[in-house]
Amino acid sequence: MFDLDHTLIRTPLDLAAMAADMQRLLERERGPLPARPERYRVFELVLWSKSQAPELERAVWAIALEHERRAMDAAALEPGALDAVGGARRAGFRTALWTNNARAVTLPALERLGLAALLDLVVTRDDMKALKPDPDGWRVISQHFEERPGGQTASPRSAARHGDTRDAVVVGDSWVDGVAAAQVGVPFVAYGAREADLTRHGVTPVAWLSDLARLPEWLAAHFGAFQGSPRRSNRLGSHCHDGHGRT
Numbered sequence: 001m002f003d004l005d006h007t008l009i010r011t012p013l014d015l016a017a018m019a020a021d022m023q024r025l026l027e028r029e030r031g032p033l034p035a036r037p038e039r040y041r042v043f044e045l046v047l048w049s050k051s052q053a054p055e056l057e058r059a060v061w062a063i064a065l066e067h068e069r070r071a072m073d074a075a076a077l078e079p080g081a082l083d084a085v086g087g088a089r090r091a092g093f094r095t096a097l098w099t100n101n102a103r104a105v106t107l108p109a110l111e112r113l114g115l116a117a118l119l120d121l122v123v124t125r126d127d128m129k130a131l132k133p134d135p136d137g138w139r140v141i142s143q144h145f146e147e148r149p150g151g152q153t154a155s156p157r158s159a160a161r162h163g164d165t166r167d168a169v170v171v172g173d174s175w176v177d178g179v180a181a182a183q184v185g186v187p188f189v190a191y192g193a194r195e196a197d198l199t200r201h202g203v204t205p206v207a208w209l210s211d212l213a214r215l216p217e218w219l220a221a222h223f224g225a226f227q228g229s230p231r232r233s234n235r236l237g238s239h240c241h242d243g244h245g246r247t
């Protein structure tokens with residue numbers, strides 16, 4: 001499962017600016033939110049409007065969509081993204097996108113950048129009940145693959161692996177991805193993540209990637225080869241990273 005922004009693609013999406021616009025709208029209508037040292041995050045403001053100001057929720061989402069649309073128009077592939085997703089597939093994995101972005105802005109960007117054809121499933125915020133770090137997207141993803149155990153790219157072995165959270169991996173750049181993964185017991189591979197942020201939120205990646213293109217190699221080493229080799233074979237075990245060493 002891949003995060004999108006700053007994992008598979010680079011966008012000028014500024015989540016802090018998006019949150020600031022949302023907060024401005026909410027405070028204009030409802031008065032100041034409680035002051036605190038850390039800025040309010042997008043998902044918190046969305047949750048707040050949902051529970052405290054449902055009549056403003058549409059306007060809050062409109063702010064998100066406008067920021068995303070502008071950013072997505074300028075999106076470029078993260079180096080190694082096509083190798084990572086395509087290579088994961090060739091290694092026998094099925095691939096899913098798990099993004100807090102809206103479907104309407106995500107799908108055109110995936111097509112334009114050549115990612116759409118490499119993804120078996122695209123889960124956007126339109127498909128889930130709550131944004132990451134809430135793990136609801138995993139519910140959608142695991143259900144999808146359980147309903148289609150013989151999916152188009154599934155090898156017999158991967159068909160037997162679905163639904164087992166230990167056989168899935170979340171790849172992302174943010175603590176939000178790591179927390180979502182941890183809540184459902186799925187290992188997290190950090191790419192381009194800020195270590196201090198992960199630590200602060202109690203996220204311990206199973207691996208750090210500095211080069212996305214090396215993901216397939218890491219998957220093969222971590223899970224063992226799919227053909228005729230036991231899962232997590234000791235032969236490949238030395239390539240596993242415990243989160244302390246960066247690849």
Ligand SMILES: [Mg+2]
Nearest residue numbers: 003005006173
């Ligand atoms: Mg991201």
